[in-house]
Amino acid sequence: MKGIQAENHEKSKRNINDRYAVLKKTLSLYVMAYLDKRFKRLKAIPRHIILGIGICVSPTGIPQYMSAQVSITGDIYPPISITPEASTGLSAIYVLHSCQGSTSLTYQAKNTTHPIWYTFGQLGAAYAEPIPENKIDYSGAESILNEVRSDCGYVIEDGNSRTYFWIIDYSEYELLLSSLSVDGDSDCYTTILNLGGDAYPIYYYTITGRRGELSREMSLKYTTMEYSADYQGYREIEATVSLPNADGAIHCTAALCDTEYTLVGDRFLREWGLPELSVSTDVIAARRVEAHTSAEQETETFDNQQRTSSGEGSASLGGSAPVEISFIADVTPAAIFTEWQVSTHPEFEDILLRDKNLSFTRTFRDAGTTYVRFMAADADGECEHYSETYQINIGESDLHCPNAFSPEGSPGINDEWKVSYRSITEFKCSIFNRWGICVATLDHPSQGWDGKYKGKYVGSGVYYYVIKARGADGRVYNLKGDINIIKYNNENQGIASPQP
Structure with a gap:
């Protein structure tokens, strides 16, 4: 039987017509991974675990599945089996509590010949080295490896089938948590923690020599805050950050x-039913500042006010002046200085108004x-912390006056005289009859x-208006014109005709 090194050398010489061999190897990896998951559904015997799954290809080229079992004995805690991605080529990664002492691997062969054992390291299975037969005890179909090495991969060649797996000795990566402190390089947005102790990354290597990491699934827990619309304010929440390891500085988002x-860990202690280790900092004062803001526009709807688009988006406000807007802020505890800023420049190069209250109202x-x-x-x-920028758009002023209407006509249809306006901030209108008597005064557009006039409809005819107004853009309006009352239903009933 050829060894793995000889076989790899032989494969490199195959020509392109031997594509089936490559397809067979790829298929075996995926099938092994699939079957490995299926076998994990079985209940393992205490202190033993089903390890490898092999695939055999018959002389006709049709894959035939075979169950090749490896059991681990001698460890005081059951091995933890982890199924990696199929692309690793490994059927499993096994974490042992300790490889010291009487730990052994037992393989139940399915062929009459003795299986060949190999180990490989960081370079991958192509550089695997055979384990001398005098290191293995053979008894019938069983072969037992008593000197188990950790942090290395194993290959068991049984006829045409191979089982690849990686062994990790947890005692060489034992978790130690003694202290946790805040680093002086922490800033407003990121907290940096320094761990006193050991929580090194746990590495393994695939059959092609690519390095992978087993996550310890450690948890960093702390209290922070978030804004709740239901609560209408900030409230405390528990935050948890999952860490694969804690080697070096730990970075997390600063609390509010x-x-x-x-820091709590790790997954292996949890799976063995052992108490998890934990370590805490002192209470750290919050530095990070955050605020939730909103703006609500007081809306007045008048049928003679010209509609003005104030833009799109949550920060678009305004329309026809005057516009009254209320601004409200809610802040986190570290916010000591607060200020609303009003500017005509989008970058706030010129600040026209500063208001230190959390809420304020302004008329634009x-x-x-x-x-x-x-x-x-x-x-x-x-x-x-700076909030989003609210943009208030006030349109240019405009003022137009109708010249006729029909009181006592059809209700709601041209039965009232009104100007059409936009962004008028000052307004005064007086209406006179032909004798110069003021019959109406208007103070708002x-x-x-x-x-x-005096509670009674005036007679039909021509009346005159005089308007003095000013727009939001500073434009001054001095308007004069006539108003024609042209239609009545009851011309002679209740008509007031003031004369000198």
Whole structure:
């Protein structure tokens, strides 16, 4: 029987017409991985575990499955079996609590000839070395390896089938947690923790020599805060960060409240039913600052006000002036300095107004675009938070006056005289009859004249308006014109015709 090294040398000489051999090897890896999962459903005998699955190819080229069993004995805790990705070529990775003492591997062969054992390291199975036969005890179909090495791979060649697996001795990576402290290089957004102890990464190598890592599945736990719309404020939550190892500095998102950080691990202790180790920092004062902000526009709807688009998005506000907007902020505990800022520049190069309250209301009267944002900082002023920028767009002013209407006509249809306007901030309108008597006065552009004077409808004919107004853009309006009352249902009933 050829050894693995000889076979690999032989494979390198095969020509392109021997593609089936390559296909057979690839198929065997995936089938082994699949069958390995199926066998794990069986209940293992205490202190034993089903290890390998082989595949045999008959002379006709048709794969035939065979059950080749390897058991591990002698360890005080049952081996932990981990199924890696099929691309690793490994049927399993086995973590032993300790390989010291009487740990042994037993293989039950399915062929009449003795199986050949190999070990391989970081270079992969192509560089596997055979284990001398005098290191293996043979008894019938059983072969027993008593000197088990850790941090290496094993290959068992049984006829045309091979089983690949990797052995890890946990005692060589034993978890030690003695202290946990905050590093001085931590900043406003990232907390850096230094561990006193050992939580090294646990590596293995695939049959092609590619390095992989077994995650310890350690947990870093601490308290932070998040904004809750239901709670309408920030509330504390428990945060958990999963870590594959804790070798070197541990980085995590800084907490939003005072908290202690606790490191707990690891998965192997959990699976063996042993107490997990943990270590905590002192309570660390929060430095990170965060704020939740909102803006609510007081909406007044008038049928004679021209509609103005104020843009799209949550930060788009405004329309026809004057516009009243209330701004509200909710902050985390580390926020000591707070300030709303109002500017006409998107980068806030010129700040027109600073308001230190968490909420404030402002009426926007000037045409153009105004920007508002919220800023919060910690006690040292080193950690800052800026909210989204709210953009308030006020349209240019406009004012138009109709010249006719029909009071007492069809209800709701041209039965009131009103101007059409946009962004008018000052307004005064007086309406006179032909004798110069003031029959109506309007103080807001949304107001209208219903055609009455002293509670009674005036007669039909021509009336005159005089308007003095100012727009949000500074434009001054001095308008004069006539109003024609052209239709009545009851011309002679209740008509007030004031005369000198």
